[in-house]
Amino acid sequence: MILGQISDLHIKTDGKKSYRVVDTAESLRRCVAQVNALRQKPDAVVITGDLVDFGKPSEYEFLRMLLAPLAMPYYLLPGNHDERNALRAAFPDHAYLQQGGERIEYVIEDHPIRIVALDTVIPRSSSGALAAASLRWLDDVLAAQPERPTVIVMHHPPFTTGIGHMDDIGLAGEDVLALEAVVRKHPQVERVLCGHLHRAIQRRFGGTIASTCPGVSHQVVLDLDPAAASCFVMEPPGFQLHWWDAASAGLVSHTAAIGEFEGPYPFYDGDELID
Ligand SMILES: [Fe+2]
Numbered sequence: 001m002i003l004g005q006i007s008d009l010h011i012k013t014d015g016k017k018s019y020r021v022v023d024t025a026e027s028l029r030r031c032v033a034q035v036n037a038l039r040q041k042p043d044a045v046v047i048t049g050d051l052v053d054f055g056k057p058s059e060y061e062f063l064r065m066l067l068a069p070l071a072m073p074y075y076l077l078p079g080n081h082d083e084r085n086a087l088r089a090a091f092p093d094h095a096y097l098q099q100g101g102e103r104i105e106y107v108i109e110d111h112p113i114r115i116v117a118l119d120t121v122i123p124r125s126s127s128g129a130l131a132a133a134s135l136r137w138l139d140d141v142l143a144a145q146p147e148r149p150t151v152i153v154m155h156h157p158p159f160t161t162g163i164g165h166m167d168d169i170g171l172a173g174e175d176v177l178a179l180e181a182v183v184r185k186h187p188q189v190e191r192v193l194c195g196h197l198h199r200a201i202q203r204r205f206g207g208t209i210a211s212t213c214p215g216v217s218h219q220v221v222l223d224l225d226p227a228a229a230s231c232f233v234m235e236p237p238g239f240q241l242h243w244w245d246a247a248s249a250g251l252v253s254h255t256a257a258i259g260e261f262e263g264p265y266p267f268y269d270g271d272e273l274i275d
């Protein structure tokens with residue numbers, strides 16, 4: 001199985017650009033076309049939050065149009081820019097969005113990899129939190145099927161990245177510790193897949209690996225000075241493919257850049273092997 005991951009779409013309407021610079025709709029169109037054109041297409045795609053920029057119903061309607069060409073099922077989760085009810089209203093056919101109570105938390109059982117989504121959103125805040133009830137629910141869900149390889153998906157990553165202005169709007173420290181204690185009990189958790197950081201970052205976490213996905217449009221500047229300015233940069237955007245290698249029972253994660261690049265070229269120069 002291949003599980004695709006895209007993140008931080010920040011869709012706006014009326015041709016408006018994010019921060020007056022980023023054409024996020026065009027970026028998503030390019031991303032969808034590139035994922036659809038992969039020789040090995042994902043069986044499903046998780047979209048790890050910040051789906052739209054201001055949580056407006058019109059933004060979700062536009063998002064739905066932009067995602068319509070995606071050739072495989074996709075699963076949405078909210079980020080700090082999202083509004084849960086507007087999201088649910090625009091995707092009434094996405095039954096999994098109704099699984100939770102107020103929060104958008106769900107389990108997808110349709111694939112060889114089990115997908116468990118957690119909602120880290122605090123309404124009207126950029127920071128994230130995990131409710132005690134969510135952690136109890138997660139523990140129960142994981143305990144129910146200990147043999148099935150599982151990924152947890154959530155918007156805010158459960159670790160400090162060193163990018164100070166993003167860590168300032170991260171997941172609450174006590175919630176990180178509580179999540180880590182739950183995850184550590186369930187070794188079938190192959191990954192904790194996150195967004196929010198607009199960069200590919202990995203860290204050991206609770207006996208597994210937690211990671212963040214590049215943004216579909218703009219990236220957060222790589223600057224580990226705690227006082228670094230809060231800035232983004234138009235580095236190549238990207239997506240990730242998490243390939244479940246059934247033969248070795250391992251999840252292998254690839255990051256690909258979105259865009260048009262020269263090549264591919266063969267590793268041959270005349271009849272001489274050069275690599
Ligand atoms: Fe974002």
Ligand SMILES: [Fe+2]
Pocket residue numbers: 050079080081155195196197
């Ligand atoms: Fe975010």
